[in-house]
Structures are given as structure tokens and as C-alpha cells.
Amino acid sequence: MTKRxxxxxxxxxxxxxxxxxxxxxxxxxxxRAPRTSDGKPDLQGIWQVLDTADYNIQTHQAxxxxxxxxxxxxxxxxxxxxxxxxQKQKNFEAGATADPAAKCFFPGxxxxxxxxxxxxxxxxxxxVELLFExxxxxxxxxxxxxxxHENIPFWMGDARGRWDGETFVVETKNxxxxxxxxxxxxxxxxxxxxxxxxxxxxxxxxxxxVTVTDPKVFTRPWKMTTTLYRRVEPNARLLEYECFALSxxxxxxxxxxxxxx
Amino acid sequence: MNxxxxxxxxxxxxxxxxxxxxxxxxxAQGQNAQPERTCSMVRDYPAFHECAVEQMxxxxxxxxxxxxxDFNGIWRPTRIAQDIEExxxxxxGRFGHMRTLIVDPxxxxxxxxxxAMTERFxxxxxYLSPTAVCLPVAQPRWSYSPVSVTGHRIIQQPNLIVFxxxxxxxxxxxxMNDRPALPKELHLWQGDSRGHWEGNTLVIRxxxxxxxxxxxxxxxxxxxxxxxxxxxxxxxENTLHYEETITDANVFTQPWTIALAFLRAQPNDIMDxxxxxxxxxxxxxxxxxxxxxxxQIPFPxxxxxxxx
Numbered sequence: 001m002t003k004r005x006x007x008x009x010x011x012x013x014x015x016x017x018x019x020x021x022x023x024x025x026x027x028x029x030x031x032r033a034p035r036t037s038d039g040k041p042d043l044q045g046i047w048q049v050l051d052t053a054d055y056n057i058q059t060h061q062a063x064x065x066x067x068x069x070x071x072x073x074x075x076x077x078x079x080x081x082x083x084x085x086x087q088k089q090k091n092f093e094a095g096a097t098a099d100p101a102a103k104c105f106f107p108g109x110x111x112x113x114x115x116x117x118x119x120x121x122x123x124x125x126x127x128v129e130l131l132f133e134x135x136x137x138x139x140x141x142x143x144x145x146x147x148x149h150e151n152i153p154f155w156m157g158d159a160r161g162r163w164d165g166e167t168f169v170v171e172t173k174n175x176x177x178x179x180x181x182x183x184x185x186x187x188x189x190x191x192x193x194x195x196x197x198x199x200x201x202x203x204x205x206x207x208x209x210v211t212v213t214d215p216k217v218f219t220r221p222w223k224m225t226t227t228l229y230r231r232v233e234p235n236a237r238l239l240e241y242e243c244f245a246l247s248x249x250x251x252x253x254x255x256x257x258x259x260x261x
Numbered sequence: 262m263n264x265x266x267x268x269x270x271x272x273x274x275x276x277x278x279x280x281x282x283x284x285x286x287x288x289a290q291g292q293n294a295q296p297e298r299t300c301s302m303v304r305d306y307p308a309f310h311e312c313a314v315e316q317m318x319x320x321x322x323x324x325x326x327x328x329x330x331d332f333n334g335i336w337r338p339t340r341i342a343q344d345i346e347e348x349x350x351x352x353x354g355r356f357g358h359m360r361t362l363i364v365d366p367x368x369x370x371x372x373x374x375x376x377a378m379t380e381r382f383x384x385x386x387x388y389l390s391p392t393a394v395c396l397p398v399a400q401p402r403w404s405y406s407p408v409s410v411t412g413h414r415i416i417q418q419p420n421l422i423v424f425x426x427x428x429x430x431x432x433x434x435x436x437m438n439d440r441p442a443l444p445k446e447l448h449l450w451q452g453d454s455r456g457h458w459e460g461n462t463l464v465i466r467x468x469x470x471x472x473x474x475x476x477x478x479x480x481x482x483x484x485x486x487x488x489x490x491x492x493x494x495x496x497x498e499n500t501l502h503y504e505e506t507i508t509d510a511n512v513f514t515q516p517w518t519i520a521l522a523f524l525r526a527q528p529n530d531i532m533d534x535x536x537x538x539x540x541x542x543x544x545x546x547x548x549x550x551x552x553x554x555x556x557q558i559p560f561p562x563x564x565x566x567x568x569x
Contacts, residue, residue: 037326103542103543103546104542105542105543106430106538106542120434122416122418122421122423124333124416129416129423129425131423131425131432131434136397136430136431136432136451137430138425138430138431138432140425154538155538156538234440235440235441237434237436237440238434239447239449240449240450240451242396242397242450243542244395244396244542244545245396245397245450245473248394248396248549248559249473249559254549254550254553254559257549257550257553257554258553258558259553259554259556259558
């Protein structure tokens with residue numbers, strides 16, 4: 001009896017180790033994506049997040065109209081400098097009225113990457129272009145070695161990309177200081193610089209990582225990680241969310257300015 | 262600082278790096294470095310149209326790996342129009358082009374139904390010009406919109422063609438395959454565009470447009486049933502013939518057609534403005550509120566104007 005238990009126990013132990021190794025192997029193993037005609041991993045298609053980062057990039061309870069969500073910030077903490085933390089708090093309390101994206105301004109990067117709207121990736125040999133349903137925004141990421149612009153700020157930043165094996169690495173800088181990371185008021189200055197990494201992990205998934213550096217607001221760089229899911233419906237396509245047009249025609253925001261005849 | 266040497270051409274084509282330039286400076290520099298063209302009268306629209314329609318029959322265009330004419334690149338229209346008919350030549354800006362864009366009907370006039378003609382004149386007085394307050398510049402206006410002068414990027418793949426209109430910070434997607442049509446009830450500013458090839462011509466049919474926009478600055482309007490057909494063909498390696506036929510039996514007595522040339526942006530043109538972000542909503546809000554305060558209201562669309 002004891003011997004059988006010992007043998008059984010050993011078998012279970014070995015199986016546990018083996019499956020543990022297999023699990024680790026799955027996380028570490030790289031999927032080899034199909035290639036475009038110029039030999040680069042093919043990121044093309046329509047993608048969208050399924051997380052709640054647009055509400056709050058950190059873990060949050062449910063609130064009316066807001067689902068609960070686990071944060072996408074690695075280590076959970078956003079390393080604000082003390083004065084910046086006070087500003088974040090003010091933003092949070094000001095809420096929807098102060099959120100630049102709610103006012104239909106350019107939502108900025110990385111926020112547009114995890115807003116709950118689909119976007120399309122198109123690749124050429126000189127650039128990768130992202131086309132967003134929200135506000136018909138675009139991001140063009142040159143991969144041909146062109147240098148960044150100088151002395152010109154962009155709402156969506158100025159992005160340059162390169163390939164690192166299976167990963168598309170994008171460096172973006174030259175931002176305005178107008179945007180938030182989410183509706184909860186997490187924000188940055190014009191000194192923001194991002195490094196994004198796009199890695200296909202399977203036929204319908206991209207691991208999206210973004211490292212945030214902003215010495216005016218944070219005490220150190222910090223990182224977010226989430227998943228982009230392919231929109232696989234046969235008729236999947238981008239429609240339109242014309243934010244400003246909606247606010248003019250249906251949002252009642254400007255009604256008080258219209259003169260009655 | 263102008264970069265004109267071919268040594269920098271590869272960089273300049275895709276980025277440019279100098280700084281802001283005025284629109285007229287760009288146009289002037291474009292004019293200074295032009296290749297030979299089969300139909301050289303690119304700004305004399307009726308004459309260009311006639312020449313192009315003939316010459317395109319015998320031109321063998323550059324081709325993509327899948328054998329189709331290769332439209333990839335950055336293209337600039339030869340004409341922008343705040344007034345398609347150019348009723349008062351030069352009233353809305355002198356870009357060297359002061360005649361109607363319309364090649365059919367031959368008289369160059371938009372064939373309005375009488376009630377619609379009256380409405381158009383009224384629009385300009387009463388309603389906000391949609392694009393003046395940051396509403397989208399959309400189909401059918403993108404090709405000759407004033408902000409188009411810096412050019413549009415065409416990205417061509419077998420199943421998909423993208424018009425990336427960066428200065429308008431927007432895009433059109435042309436589906437090149439047989440996917441299900443959008444339901445009639447859905448109206449998009451850019452519409453739903455499907456393309457196919459007829460010989461060397463790219464033919465794009467667009468439906469599901471909305472009626473809230475104007476086709477120019479002076480109130481040329483349309484119903485939600487409008488459809489457009491665009492035809493794009495190489496005349497020579499650096500010149501495209503573009504025509505667009507507007508069909509809307511609610512507003513016009515017959516379909517009508519505009520035509521213009523698109524010129525390939527040359528390596529020694531300054532391209533930096535391609536990347537710039539144009540008017541932001543922040544500015545448009547102020548403009549919108551100001552215009553409302555002096556009594557103008559957002560254009561209510563065809564449904565509010567049409568006779569009952």
C-alpha cells in the first residue's frame with residue numbers, strides 16, 4: 001500500500017513538473033507569425049482590446065456604468081512624483097468633464113490603443129499605419145529609418161518603428177501635454193516617451209506592451225501590458241465614431257449657443 | 262531650408278524634416294520640379310480630361326506584384342475647390358484654377374432640381390459650413406478639398422486600398438473583394454466603398470453616405486441616397502486622371518461628373534506637412550460657438566430641406 005502510494009505520488013509529482021514545464025514552455029515559446037511579402041511578421045488585420053483600461057489602467061471596482069477591471073500596469077503602482085500625484089487626484093475628481101477624449105480631442109497614445117473601438121493595421125515596406133474607428137484617427141509609424149521631426153509636438157506623438165525578431169518595436173515622442181492615459185485622470189507631460197512592443201502570440205492575438213518614461217511626472221519608467229484580439233467575424237470592418245459630429249448633432253453640448261429664431 | 266538634392270530623396274519622400282511651410286510655397290516648389298507629362302495641361306481641366314481619356318488607352322502603367330496598376334504613393338490634386346462651379350472665378354482663392362470642375366454636363370453647371378438650387382443659395386447664408394467647424398471632410402469631397410493640396414497617400418493591397426488623408430487626419434478604406442454590403446440604414450461620413458478593376462481603371466462605388474456634409478464651401482448638398490462612382494487611371498507614370506460621377510435623383514436632374522488630375526509627389530518636394538496634425542477640435546469648438554452666437558446653426562441635412 002505504502003509503496004503504491006509512493007509510486008502514485010511520484011507519478012503525480014512527475015506529471016505536475018512536466019505540466020508545469022509545459023505551461024512555462026507555452027508562455028516562453030514564441031509563435032512564428034506569417035510573413036508579409038517583405039519578410040516581416042504580419043500584424044495586419046482588425047484588432048481591439050477586451051480590457052477596461054480606458055476607464056482606468058489600474059485595478060478598479062465597478063461603478064455605475066463602469067465594469068470592474070484588473071489593471072494593466074505591471075506592479076500595479078504608477079510611480080508619480082508627489083506633486084504629480086496631487087494633479088492626478090484633481091483629474092480624477094474632475095472626471096468626465098475634464099477628460100480630453102470625452103471632449104473629442106485627439107485621445108493621444110497609448111490611450112487610443114486600448115479604447116473600446118476596433119482599429120486596423122496596414123503594413124508597407126516603409127511604414128506601418130494604424131487606422132482607428134474612434135475619431136477616424138491615424139498613426140503612421142515609419143520603419144524606413146527616417147528621423148523624428150524636431151520641435152514639432154503631436155497629439156498622437158511622432159512614431160518610428162523597427163523589427164526585433166518577432167516583435168515590432170515602436171519609439172514615440174514629441175507629445176503635447178494635453179492627454180490622459182484613461183478616464184481616471186492618469187496623465188503625462190510633453191516629455192513623454194513611449195516604447196511599444198507588438199508581438200503576435202498566436203493566429204488571433206497580439207501581446208501589446210508599452211513602457212512609459214516621463215521624468216517630469218514619474219520617478220521612474222513604468223510599463224503596461226495587455227492583449228489585442230483579432231476581430232474574426234467574417235464581415236468585421238471599421239465603422240465610424242465621429243466624436244465631434246455626434247457632440248454637435250446629438251450631444252446637446254452646444255445647444256445653449258443656438259439662437260432661437 | 263530646402264532639400265533639393267536626390268541624395269536625400271529616399272528620406273524626403275516619406276518624412277521630410279524641415280518644419281512648417283505655407284501651402285503656396287509647397288505648390289510653387291511642386292511646380293518648379295515637374296516631370297514630362299503626356300497631357301501637360303494639367304490645370305486646364307476640360308482640355309486635360311479630353312487628352313487624358315485618349316492617352317490613357319495606350320499607356321502601360323507600373324504594376325503591383327499581382328498585376329494591377331500600382332497606385333501606391335503620394336498624390337496631389339491639381340485643383341482645390343470651395344465652389345465646384347467656380348461661379349465667381351477666384352472668389353475663394355487663386356490657385357491658378359478658376360473654372361468649373363464639371364466635365365458633364367458640358368455647360369459645367371450642377372444640374373440641380375429647381376427647389377434644390379434655391380436651397381443651396383440659402384444654405385450658404387443660414388448654416389455653418391460643416392468643414393469650417395471640423396466636421397469630417399468626406400466622400401465625395403476629399404479629392405478637391407482645400408486641405409488636400411498637400412497630398413494623399415494611397416496604400417494598395419490586393420484586397421484593400423487605403424486613401425490615407427493625413428492632413429485631413431482621416432482615411433477611406435476601399436474594399437476590393439466581395440463582402441456583404443452595409444445595411445441601408447447605416448450612414449457613414451466616408452460611406453461604404455467597394456472597388457474593382459475595369460482594365461487599367463480603378464472603379465470605386467460608394468454608398469451609405471450621410472447627408473450632413475456639403476460638397477463644397479457654398480452649400481452644395483446631397484440626400485442620403487447619393488451614390489458616387491470614381492474612376493482613377495494612369496495617364497503617365499506621374500499623372501492620374503481622376504473622375505467622379507455623382508448620382509442623386511432626389512437633388513439633381515441627372516448624374517454629373519467632375520474630373521481633375523492627380524500628380525505624383527516628387528522626391529524633391531517638401532513632404533513634412535504630410536505628418537502634421539491639422540485643426541484640432543479645441544479650435545473648432547471656439548469657432549462653432551462664435552458662429553452660433555451670431556446666429557448660424559449646424560446644417561440639418563437633406564431631410565430638413567427636401568420638399569414634403
